[in-house]
Amino acid sequence: MSGNIAIKVEGISKSYKATKALENINLEIKEGEIFGLIGPDGAGKTSLFRILTTLSIADSGKASVNGRDVVDNYEDIRRTIGYMPGHFALYQDLSVEENLNFYATVFGTTVEENYDTIKEIYSQIEMFKTRRAGALSGGMKQKLALCCALVHKPDVLFLDEPTTGVDAVSRKEFWAMLSRIKKSGVTIMVSTPYMDEASLCDRIALILNGKIIDQGTPEEIRSHYRNRLYSVKGNNMFQILQILSPLSGILSCSSFGCECHVAVDDNGPDEKSLLATLESKGVTGCTVERINASIEDCFIGLS
Amino acid sequence: MKEIFAFISKEFMHIFRDRRTTLIVLVMPVVQIVLFGFAISTEVHNAVVDVLGDMSDPMVQQIVCSIENNEYLEIGKILDNPDQMNERIRKGKAMAALCFENGFDRKLNSEGKASVSIVSDGADPNSAQIVSSYIKGVISSEQLNITTQMTGGGAATMRPNVQLMYNPAMNSSYNFVPGVMGLILMLICSMMTSVSIVREKELGTMELVLVSPVKPFWIILSKLTPYLVLSVINFISVLLLAVFVMDVPINGSITLLSLVALIFVGSSLGLGLLVSVISSTQQTAMLLCGMGLTMPTMMLSGLIFPCESMPVALQIFSDIIPAKWFIIIVKKVMIQGAGLSSIIKELSILTGMMVFLLWFSIKKFKTRLS
Amino acid sequence: MENREKTVIIKHLVKRFGDFTAVNDISFDVHKGEIFGFLGANGAGKTTAIRILCGLSKPTSGEGTVAGYNIRNQQEAIKKHIGYMSQKFSLYPDLKVWENIELFGGIYGLSDKQIAEKTTKMLKALSMEDARDMFVRDMPLGWKQKLAFSISMVHDPQIVFLDEPTGGVDPVTRRNFWKMIYQAASNGVTVFVTTHYMDEAEYCDRVSIMVDGVVEALGSPSQLKERYSANTMDEVFTKIAGRSIREE
Numbered sequence: 001m002s003g004n005i006a007i008k009v010e011g012i013s014k015s016y017k018a019t020k021a022l023e024n025i026n027l028e029i030k031e032g033e034i035f036g037l038i039g040p041d042g043a044g045k046t047s048l049f050r051i052l053t054t055l056s057i058a059d060s061g062k063a064s065v066n067g068r069d070v071v072d073n074y075e076d077i078r079r080t081i082g083y084m085p086g087h088f089a090l091y092q093d094l095s096v097e098e099n100l101n102f103y104a105t106v107f108g109t110t111v112e113e114n115y116d117t118i119k120e121i122y123s124q125i126e127m128f129k130t131r132r133a134g135a136l137s138g139g140m141k142q143k144l145a146l147c148c149a150l151v152h153k154p155d156v157l158f159l160d161e162p163t164t165g166v167d168a169v170s171r172k173e174f175w176a177m178l179s180r181i182k183k184s185g186v187t188i189m190v191s192t193p194y195m196d197e198a199s200l201c202d203r204i205a206l207i208l209n210g211k212i213i214d215q216g217t218p219e220e221i222r223s224h225y226r227n228r229l230y231s232v233k234g235n236n237m238f239q240i241l242q243i244l245s246p247l248s249g250i251l252s253c254s255s256f257g258c259e260c261h262v263a264v265d266d267n268g269p270d271e272k273s274l275l276a277t278l279e280s281k282g283v284t285g286c287t288v289e290r291i292n293a294s295i296e297d298c299f300i301g302l303s
Numbered sequence: 304m305k306e307i308f309a310f311i312s313k314e315f316m317h318i319f320r321d322r323r324t325t326l327i328v329l330v331m332p333v334v335q336i337v338l339f340g341f342a343i344s345t346e347v348h349n350a351v352v353d354v355l356g357d358m359s360d361p362m363v364q365q366i367v368c369s370i371e372n373n374e375y376l377e378i379g380k381i382l383d384n385p386d387q388m389n390e391r392i393r394k395g396k397a398m399a400a401l402c403f404e405n406g407f408d409r410k411l412n413s414e415g416k417a418s419v420s421i422v423s424d425g426a427d428p429n430s431a432q433i434v435s436s437y438i439k440g441v442i443s444s445e446q447l448n449i450t451t452q453m454t455g456g457g458a459a460t461m462r463p464n465v466q467l468m469y470n471p472a473m474n475s476s477y478n479f480v481p482g483v484m485g486l487i488l489m490l491i492c493s494m495m496t497s498v499s500i501v502r503e504k505e506l507g508t509m510e511l512v513l514v515s516p517v518k519p520f521w522i523i524l525s526k527l528t529p530y531l532v533l534s535v536i537n538f539i540s541v542l543l544l545a546v547f548v549m550d551v552p553i554n555g556s557i558t559l560l561s562l563v564a565l566i567f568v569g570s571s572l573g574l575g576l577l578v579s580v581i582s583s584t585q586q587t588a589m590l591l592c593g594m595g596l597t598m599p600t601m602m603l604s605g606l607i608f609p610c611e612s613m614p615v616a617l618q619i620f621s622d623i624i625p626a627k628w629f630i631i632i633v634k635k636v637m638i639q640g641a642g643l644s645s646i647i648k649e650l651s652i653l654t655g656m657m658v659f660l661l662w663f664s665i666k667k668f669k670t671r672l673s
Numbered sequence: 674m675e676n677r678e679k680t681v682i683i684k685h686l687v688k689r690f691g692d693f694t695a696v697n698d699i700s701f702d703v704h705k706g707e708i709f710g711f712l713g714a715n716g717a718g719k720t721t722a723i724r725i726l727c728g729l730s731k732p733t734s735g736e737g738t739v740a741g742y743n744i745r746n747q748q749e750a751i752k753k754h755i756g757y758m759s760q761k762f763s764l765y766p767d768l769k770v771w772e773n774i775e776l777f778g779g780i781y782g783l784s785d786k787q788i789a790e791k792t793t794k795m796l797k798a799l800s801m802e803d804a805r806d807m808f809v810r811d812m813p814l815g816w817k818q819k820l821a822f823s824i825s826m827v828h829d830p831q832i833v834f835l836d837e838p839t840g841g842v843d844p845v846t847r848r849n850f851w852k853m854i855y856q857a858a859s860n861g862v863t864v865f866v867t868t869h870y871m872d873e874a875e876y877c878d879r880v881s882i883m884v885d886g887v888v889e890a891l892g893s894p895s896q897l898k899e900r901y902s903a904n905t906m907d908e909v910f911t912k913i914a915g916r917s918i919r920e921e
């Protein structure tokens with residue numbers, strides 16, 4: 001991984017009427033890395049993607065892709081980036097093959113010329129190449145859209161929520177594809193609302209309400225977590241939440257699968273007193289364990 | 304160049320893969336012509352006209368005779384009293400009645416003035432108006448005969464007193480072909496273009512296409528081309544239908560007619576593009592085209608109501624509708640066989656509109672989103 | 674457990690489209706007040722099954738009742754007695770909060786008086802009294818979802834179907850939403866929920882995982898984890914759904 005900067009965002013702000021979509025965003029994305037922009041719907045992910053893909057202009061601030069300014073040199077940028085918008089921009093009434101050929105031609109190339117780039121992904125859907133895109137399943141649409149974004153061998157790939165609404169298995173497959181694409185030297189900027197996908201990125205930024213609340217490698221972000229965190233396991237999750245949430249010194253109390261993560265401030269209770277509180281309320285058989293924060297814990301801590 | 308070709312062929316796939324679109328594009332012109340030509344025909348055939356008056360009066364006889372000879376009119380009953388007349392009109396047995404005053408012939412000859420009134424069925428104002436126009440036509444031609452007979456004497460006047468005064472202009476049977484042609488070309492070009500662009504906005508494919516290195520001008524051009532081609536096909540089919548089915552002649556030059564159509568298509572494409580810039584959903588685009596473009600075109604271009612009988616404000620407003628000028632030119636060239644010199648004013652207005660609309664909408668077409 | 678009232682009973686349900694079998698002989702029961710997680714890969718037949726349960730589609734064969742009504746011939750009654758909320762469609766953004774409540778109350782045949790009572794009660798429970806006159810489109814996503822959930826239960830249905838209710842929501846709001854689900858379930862409402870968040874699968878009382886039109890696994894999260902010797906539901910899901918051979 002070279003240290004060159006592929007995407008640079010400096011003080012970008014953008015408003016739509018009264019709503020501030022983005023506020024003073026600063027990011028640096030290195031060449032050849034997978035950079036994740038992680039946050040819920042409406043946090044400003046798509047707004048930032050549109051600015052970087054030259055589709056929209058920021059109110060203030062500067063941004064560049066491959067050293068080219070997104071406003072002044074937008075035509076150059078358009079030639080070198082691949083973009084997959086949030087809703088799989090495919091022509092539903094065209095077949096798989098026709099969609100791919102169309103995007104290849106529009107980007108001034110042919111499918112044959114760059115077949116190597118897309119071969120691995122395309123081979124998985126090639127057997128359906130005469131089927132219309134509208135009749136594909138979610139996972140296949142996703143693959144086709146990725147092929148369409150890759151067909152002109154872009155240097156930088158922008159993927160806006162490629163895994164939204166896709167099942168857990170297809171999501172895993174998709175991330176495996178991304179790491180293979182990354183090996184060919186493509187810089188990938190990807191947004192997602194799924195916190196568990198953060199660990200699959202080289203570096204991430206957490207975005208909420210138009211602001212970057214933290215950025216760095218997943219490990220760095222987890223090390224930024226300042227509070228003590230306990231995992232409480234028990235049989236009745238709802239009851240545990242109800243007992244622990246109102247206690248003083250407890251910052252948040254969130255269910256994580258079959259565990260309950262309890263964030264505690266410096267003066268808050270420790271393992272023993274948590275357990276004692278639960279037992280005093282008649283909840284027995286619980287275990288309490290101090291744990292390190294996950295990205296989702298960090299997000300909850302920061303929001 | 305290959306990009307453009309890919310774009311255009313994709314556009315045709317969209318049109319032909321959606322059976323409804325194909326149907327609208329290719330069948331609509333035929334249906335409209337047939338609808339306007341036969342079903343919504345403004346002509347009245349064999350309208351029954353009753354007569355109330357003294358049949359021994361020679362002038363009355365003469366008029367009744369010529370009404371009978373008229374291909375559109377037919378004499379029903381000779382009546383004695385107004386009650387009978389009302390009854391027959393109410394029951395729909397007669398479309399109109401002609402009431403002559405007593406001593407019609409004598410008055411006409413001695414005083415040079417006689418009155419006759421036309422009573423028609425107001426429940427069907429359109430037909431009533433047409434029938435009374437026919438009858439008036441017959442009477443005034445009679446009047447002309449009399450006037451020439453009575454050379455030297457004062458001109459004889461029969462005052463037909465029409466009880467239902469509506470739009471006096473009688474729609475000619477040739478009226479609707481130019482009108483429908485204008486309507487169809489405008490619908491295809493503006494509605495289809497705008498909807499197809501807005502659909503891509505909705506789908507999100509417009510984002511991807513805009514991000515591509517293809518210049519926005521070429522995107523626009525490739526969006527417009529298919530509808531231009533379809534317009535040409537429709538123009539030809541409407542002309543063929545007009546000549547071979549509707550018996551409407553093409554008296555002027557076909558080249559000139561085609562040129563005019565091309566200019567009109569250009570302005571409609573510009574309008575469509577403009578609508579696509581303004582609207583963000585297909586619904587908005589449809590409504591804008593339907594209510595904002597088609598309705599005014601139908602109402603104000605002279606297709607249904609003659610521009611001359613509109614209030615001044617609407618007449619001025621109708622001047623900014625390209626279809627109005629197109630229809631005027633087509634009528635002149637196609638029906639009257641006029642040449643370039645007599646349509647120069649309308650043609651320059653239409654060309655100006657096309658240049659402005661195309662220039663303005665291409666300028667406004669966003670190379671970015673919002 | 675076995676003696677509890679059953680809100681959903683499904684026996685040998687099959688749905689074919691031409692020669693494609695979307696749902697292939699599935700059977701299960703859901704108890705009153707249970708949170709039932711309905712999982713499956715895209716194209717596994719989940720949506721088809723839910724459409725049948727909601728009275729929107731007739732099964733090719735098989736029997737079943739939802740809220741006590743037969744899925745074959747009492748579809749209209751089913752629609753009246755269930756609640757439905759999906760992430761994609763739930764509220765009208767161009768209507769105000771109270772207008773949305775009134776609309777859906779009206780759709781489900783509530784009287785004006787009942788609607789007025791419901792509106793006050795619901796807004797109070799959501800602490801949205803001040804948002805009464807707000808347009809839904811101006812609300813934060815998390816609020817919208819809570820409101821949509823409450824509105825889907827405006828007619829006090831016995832069962833509510835939630836189709837990916839938490840997609841794209843931030844972690845805090847997502848958990849608050851689940852608190853509401855627990856609340857509803859503890860009041861005796863049966864909750865039938867689909868999700869792509871595997872941690873949410875752990876919150877369900879029982880989970881079914883569909884693969885290629887068949888219910889491949891059914892049980893409480895802890896049972897399933899034990900059976901597939903996995904630590905999380907995510908692993909269970911990957912083990913089961915990863916075996917899928919069918920691409921819709």
